[in-house]
Amino acid sequence: MNYVCDRIHGAIAAIYPDIEQSATALNMHLSEQDLWFELSCCVLSSQVPYSLACAAAVEVRKARALAPDLELDVKACEGLLLSALSRPLSIAGKTRHYRFPKSKARQLSLAKSSILQNYDSLSAALASLDDAELARQWLVQKVPGLGPKQASMFLRNCRGEYDLAIIDRHVLGYMHIAGLEEIGSRPPIGYAGYLRSESVLRGHASAMGYRLGLFDYAVWITMRVLDPGMTSRDQVI
Template identity: 45%
Template sequence: MTHYTPEALSRAVAAVCPDIRLRIDTGTVSDERHLWWELSCCILSSQVPYSLAMAAADAIDKHGCLHQDGQDSQGLADRLFDLLSAPLDVEGKTRHYRFPKARAGHLAATWTAVTTAAGSLNSLISGLTANDMRTWLVAHAPGVGPKQASMFLRNCGITYDLAILDRHVLNYMSAQGIYSGGQASISGLNQYGRHEKTLRDHAQELDCPVGLLDWAIWIVMRVANRKQEASSI
């Protein structure tokens, strides 16, 4: 939590929102390979740095594991485990992924669920609303909670009306007096939806879609925390 006033934080967030609008690509991702890369990143980024998740997703994409027909779930999980166990180049440094077995299983099970339900990720997305797609992912994709599902749908340009309630956003909401929970993350979809609605109301006050507001909050809170840490040295 920062020592900045709620008013200062909301002003900073409101100032960043227009820049976020200008940066986003308004097109929707429909390429199957790109969709799987984005979903892989969201699954792989849980409890690890996003740069490491991207490197792991790149390794999986390079070998085409998630866009091949006629493979069984266990065989896919084994191939993914081998890839996630190998050293990864992350910004010029060799790193190892933290949860190779668990995430390999999550990705393989997700691939099986998607292909069984609709044949492809693009077909599944095309047949559902954004909110229903998030619900489906939470129910059928192991390792995907509301936050990861919302991130996937935003990163693919499918919707900017769902929020990514990470610890930075929840800390901001606490500072604004609109969140009193003690959790650093919210996993239940119903509870998540209630807090998301609260943030959506706040987003309307700042005239910014909630899916972009949380991005602006993430930027502002990270900067505020760094400045606070620097001033305390």
């Protein structure tokens, strides 16, 4: 094993027990409002910093556009969402604007309509889908703009699903360094591609004695704080 992997795995081993303990202690009984907030965060987080997505999701929650008891047609809901997503946001003392107000307003409006066509609420929909993989597939199908990575994040945040992976650029960078992905390979393409990468990472985590969803979180933390120069393939021995 090369020096870089040694350092990464040492860091992962050091923080994994704390991550496991924190995950065990989490309360996963979220309210309907909180579920929609988490879902909107995940939809809004595509191609923008997560802090900006969360700030935008706060405005969506204030507008109550996604509240099941607020009966709006798709167009009216979209208009309310567009207004919320167009507001200036204050983040770390700076004024920011969300990048994709129109497209995300449309996606969230369609998501609400799609989900409430068959269920009284998002919590009822999730309660009917016990299997994590089936729940993820359903979310990707029903929520426009939600890919397998974001759907996995939503289920982890809301149900404590730690048998699904969140494969972002940090985790993918680790997979390159660990030799799990070819050098220069692109992020997983499509659902099938995501499942292939997830299967590789699951086997790797299991071989090391880790649970997939806790392992990838430890990888994410480690890769974020690691010196970028050390993670370059040119530095791997």
